[in-house]
Amino acid sequence: MRIGIYPGSFDPLTLGHLDIIERARNICDKLIIAAALNISKKPLFSIEERLEMIRHSCTSMNNIEIVTFNGLLADFCKERNVNFIAKGIRNRMDIDYEYAVSIMNRKLAPETETIFLLSRSEHSFISSSMVKEVASYGGDITSVVPQFVKQKLIEKFSS
Numbered sequence: 767m768r769i770g771i772y773p774g775s776f777d778p779l780t781l782g783h784l785d786i787i788e789r790a791r792n793i794c795d796k797l798i799i800a801a802a803l804n805i806s807k808k809p810l811f812s813i814e815e816r817l818e819m820i821r822h823s824c825t826s827m828n829n830i831e832i833v834t835f836n837g838l839l840a841d842f843c844k845e846r847n848v849n850f851i852a853k854g855i856r857n858r859m860d861i862d863y864e865y866a867v868s869i870m871n872r873k874l875a876p877e878t879e880t881i882f883l884l885s886r887s888e889h890s891f892i893s894s895s896m897v898k899e900v901a902s903y904g905g906d907i908t909s910v911v912p913q914f915v916k917q918k919l920i921e922k923f924s925s
C-alpha cells in the first residue's frame with residue numbers, strides 16, 4: 767500500500783490546501799493529512815478547531831486519515847511507513863524553502879520521498895496568513911477558503 771502524507775499547520779485550511787489534498791490522494795492508496803502541533807507561529811485556531819475544519823471539508827474523501835503529529839515530520843514518516851511527503855509549491859520562495867527542507871527530511875528519513883505539486887495559478891497567491899489578515903479586517907474571503915472555514919473565521923474575529 768502506497769502511503770502519502772500532506773503535512774501543514776492548516777491555520778486555517780484554504781482552497782489551495784484542498785486542491786493539493788485532492789491531487790495527492792489520487793496518487794496514493796492512503797493520504798495522511800497531518801496537522802503539526804508544534805508550529806513556530808502562535809496559531810489563531812486551536813488544534814481541535816484546525817482538525818474540525820479539515821474534517822468538515824474532506825467528508826467525501828474515502829482514502830484519507832486526518833491526524834496530528836508532534837516533533838519531526840521525518841520521525842512520524844518512519845513510524846507510519848510513509849512513502850512520500852506531498853508539498854504544494856506556489857512560487858519561487860516556496861521552492862527555495864521546500865528544497866532545503868526536503869534534503870533535510872531525506873537525510874532523516876531516506877525511505878521517504880518528497881514530491882512537489884505545483885499550485886494551480888488561481889491558488890498561487892493564497893496563504894493562511896493572508897486569509898487571516900483579510901478576515902480580521904472584515905474582508906471577503908469567499909473565493910479562497912471553504913464555506914465552513916469562512917464561517918469559523920467570521921466567528922473568531924467577531925468574538
Ligand code: PNS
Pocket residue numbers: 773774775776802805837838839840866867870871
Ligand atoms: O503549513 P506550514 O506551516 O507550511 O507547515 C510546515 C510544517 C508543519 C509542514 C513543517 O514546519 C514541519 O514539517 N514541521 C515539523 C517539524 C520538522 O520536521 N521540521 C524539520 C523540517 S527540516
